[in-house]
Amino acid sequence: MANDKTSMQLISRGILSENPIFKLALSMCPAVGISTTVINGLMLGVAVLFVQVFSSVTISLFKNKIHPRIRIPTYTLTIATWVTVIDLALAAYLPDAYARMGIFVKLIVAFAIITMRLEMFACKESVNDSFWDGLGMGLGFMVGMVVIGFVRELLGSGAIFGYDVLGFKPLLFFILPSAGFFVVGLMMAFFNWIELAYKRTKGKI
Amino acid sequence: MHRILTYWTAALLFILAPVCLHAADFVSEQRFGDENEIILTYPAAIDKTVAQNPARYTVFEEADPDIRLEIQKIDVSDDGRKVSLLFKESLNTAKTHVVSVRGDDGREIEGIQVKKSYLGYLLSILISALLVNNFVFTKYLGLCVFFGTSKRKTTAKGMGVVFTIVMVVSALMSWFFYQFILIPYDLNFLQIVVFIGLVSLTVQAVDTILRKVNPILFNSFGVFLVLVIANCVIIAVPLIMASNNYNFAETFMLSLGAGGGFLLALYLMSSVRERLDLANIPPTFKGLPIAFIVAGQFAMAFLGFSGLQLF
Numbered sequence: 477m478a479n480d481k482t483s484m485q486l487i488s489r490g491i492l493s494e495n496p497i498f499k500l501a502l503s504m505c506p507a508v509g510i511s512t513t514v515i516n517g518l519m520l521g522v523a524v525l526f527v528q529v530f531s532s533v534t535i536s537l538f539k540n541k542i543h544p545r546i547r548i549p550t551y552t553l554t555i556a557t558w559v560t561v562i563d564l565a566l567a568a569y570l571p572d573a574y575a576r577m578g579i580f581v582k583l584i585v586a587f588a589i590i591t592m593r594l595e596m597f598a599c600k601e602s603v604n605d606s607f608w609d610g611l612g613m614g615l616g617f618m619v620g621m622v623v624i625g626f627v628r629e630l631l632g633s634g635a636i637f638g639y640d641v642l643g644f645k646p647l648l649f650f651i652l653p654s655a656g657f658f659v660v661g662l663m664m665a666f667f668n669w670i671e672l673a674y675k676r677t678k679g680k681i
Numbered sequence: 682m683h684r685i686l687t688y689w690t691a692a693l694l695f696i697l698a699p700v701c702l703h704a705a706d707f708v709s710e711q712r713f714g715d716e717n718e719i720i721l722t723y724p725a726a727i728d729k730t731v732a733q734n735p736a737r738y739t740v741f742e743e744a745d746p747d748i749r750l751e752i753q754k755i756d757v758s759d760d761g762r763k764v765s766l767l768f769k770e771s772l773n774t775a776k777t778h779v780v781s782v783r784g785d786d787g788r789e790i791e792g793i794q795v796k797k798s799y800l801g802y803l804l805s806i807l808i809s810a811l812l813v814n815n816f817v818f819t820k821y822l823g824l825c826v827f828f829g830t831s832k833r834k835t836t837a838k839g840m841g842v843v844f845t846i847v848m849v850v851s852a853l854m855s856w857f858f859y860q861f862i863l864i865p866y867d868l869n870f871l872q873i874v875v876f877i878g879l880v881s882l883t884v885q886a887v888d889t890i891l892r893k894v895n896p897i898l899f900n901s902f903g904v905f906l907v908l909v910i911a912n913c914v915i916i917a918v919p920l921i922m923a924s925n926n927y928n929f930a931e932t933f934m935l936s937l938g939a940g941g942g943f944l945l946a947l948y949l950m951s952s953v954r955e956r957l958d959l960a961n962i963p964p965t966f967k968g969l970p971i972a973f974i975v976a977g978q979f980a981m982a983f984l985g986f987s988g989l990q991l992f
Contacts, residue, residue: 501825501969503825504825505821505823505824505825505913508821509821509822552878552881553874556873556874557874560870560871560873560874564870579920579921579924582920583913583916583920585916586877586916588825653821654977654984655977656821656977657973657976657977658973658977660973661969661971661974661976661977662974664969664970665965665966665971666965668964668965669965
C-alpha cells in the first residue's frame with residue numbers, strides 16, 4: 477500500500493491538520509496535568525516523540541510477521557518496552573525533570589495517540605513513511621504541550637523558561653493545577669473560532 | 682494435680698505481670714490529637730511540673746528509632762490527667778509512634794505504641810482516592826475516556842462500573858506479581874511491561890467471561906471494555922501501588938477508591954453535559970471546549986476536599 481504523501485506533508489499533518497492535542501483531543505491527561513511550564517511540556521513532548529518514532533519504526537519493521545489477531549497486545553508490549561527505555565534514561569540522566577513529571581512518563585504507555593498511529597499507519601506503510609509519520613505526530617504533541625505550557629507560564633508566573641519576562645504575575649490562577657482544564661478548553665475554542673472565521677471569509681457558511 | 686495448678690497460676694502471673702504493671706502506674710490511653718500532637722491520659726492526676734519536663738519523654742516512629750522527634754511544648758490539663766505533647770513538625774499519623782516516659786523514680790517505661798486503628802487507616806486510603814485525590818479532577822488521569830464517555834448518564838454509569846471491576850481485579854493481580862515475582866527476582870525495571878500486560882489480560886478475561894456468563898450484561902457493557910485498555914488510570918493504580926509499597930488490603934482500597942472516584946466523576950460530568958445539550962452555547966465553544974471548562978470548575982470544587990480527614 478503506497479503512501480502518496482511526502483515526508484514534509486506527513487510532518488505538517490501531525491503538527492497542524494491532525495494535531496493530537498487540539499484536533500484529535502487524544503492524550504489530554506499530561507496536557508492538563510503537568511503543562512504548568514514550558515520546560516515540563518517540552519520534556520514530556522520529547523519523551524512522547526521518542527516513544528512514538530521508535531514504536532512506529534519497530535511495528536513497521538515487523539508488520540509482516542505480526543499475526544492480525546494479536547496485533548493490539550503486540551503494540552502494547554512494543555510501546556511498553558520503549559517507555560521503559562525512556563523512563564530509565566530520564567531517571568538516570570535528568571533526575572530533577574523526572575521528579576517533576578512524576579508518574580506521567582510511565583503513563584505514556586497508555587496514551588491513545590501512540591496506539592492509534594500504530595494501528596492506522598505503521599502497520600500498513602513502509603518503515604520510512606512510518607518514521608516521518610511518527611515524527612510528525614510526536615512533534616505535534618510536543619508543539620501542543622509547549623504552547624499550553626507557554627500560555628500557562630507566561631500568564632501564571634510572568635516568566636518563560638523560568639526567566640522573568642513580564643516582571644509581574646498577571647493571572648496567578650493559571651499556574652494552579654485545575655486551570656489546565658480552562659486553558660485547554662479556551663485554546664480549543666480559540667482554534668475553533670479561527671476556523672469558523674476562516675470559513676466565513678471564504679463564504680462556505 | 683495441685684502442683685500443676687500452681688505451675689499454671691505462676692505462669693499466668695508471669696505473663697500478666699508486665700500488663701498489670703503498665704496498667705497500674707502508667708498511661709491508660711494514648712492517641713493522636715492534632716497533626717502535631719500526641720495525647721496521653723493517666724489513670725490518676727500527676728504532678729504538673731514533673732509532667733512538663735520535656736527530658737522525660739522520648740518519641741520516635743517505630744520504623745526508625747534513631748530519629749527522635751523534637752517536643753516543642755507540653756500542655757497538662759487542669760485535672761492533671763491529660764498530657765498533650767506538641768511537636769515541632771507535624772506527625773505522620775499513618776505510622777506507629779513509640780513514646781517512652783521516664784518516671785520520677787528514674788524507672789523508664791518503654792514503648793507505649795500510639796497508632797490509628799488499621800481499619801480507619803484503610804478507610805482513609807479509600808476516601809483519599811475517592812474524593813481528596815480524585816483521579817480525574819485532582820490527578821488529571823483518564824481524561825480521554827472521561828470526555829469520550831460522559832455524554833449520557835447511562836453510558837457513564839456502565840463505563841464507571843466496568844471500570845471499577847477491571848481496576849480492582851487488575852490491581853490485585855498486579856500486587857501478586859509485584860510482591861512474589863518482581864521484588865524477589867529483582868525485576869523492578871519490568872514494572873511497566875508487566876502491569877500493562879496484566880491489565881490487557883484482565884480486560885480480555887472479563888470480556889470472555891462476561892460474554893459467556895451474562896450475554897445481556899455484555900451487550901450493554903461490552904463496548905466499554907475496549908476503551909478501558911487505553912486509559913491511564915488503570916495503569917496508574919498498579920504504579921502507585923508499587924511506589925508506595927502497599928499491602929493487599931491497601932491495594933484493594935486504593936483500586937476501589939480510584940474506580941469509585943472515576944464513576945463519581947463520570948456521573949457528575951454526564952449530568953451536566955445532558956443539560957448542556959439544551960443550553961444555548963456559542964458555536965466556538967460547542968462540544969469539547971465547554972466540557973473542558975465544566976471539568977475545570979469541577980476540579981476547583983474538588984479542591985475543597987483537600988485536607989479532609991475523617992479518621
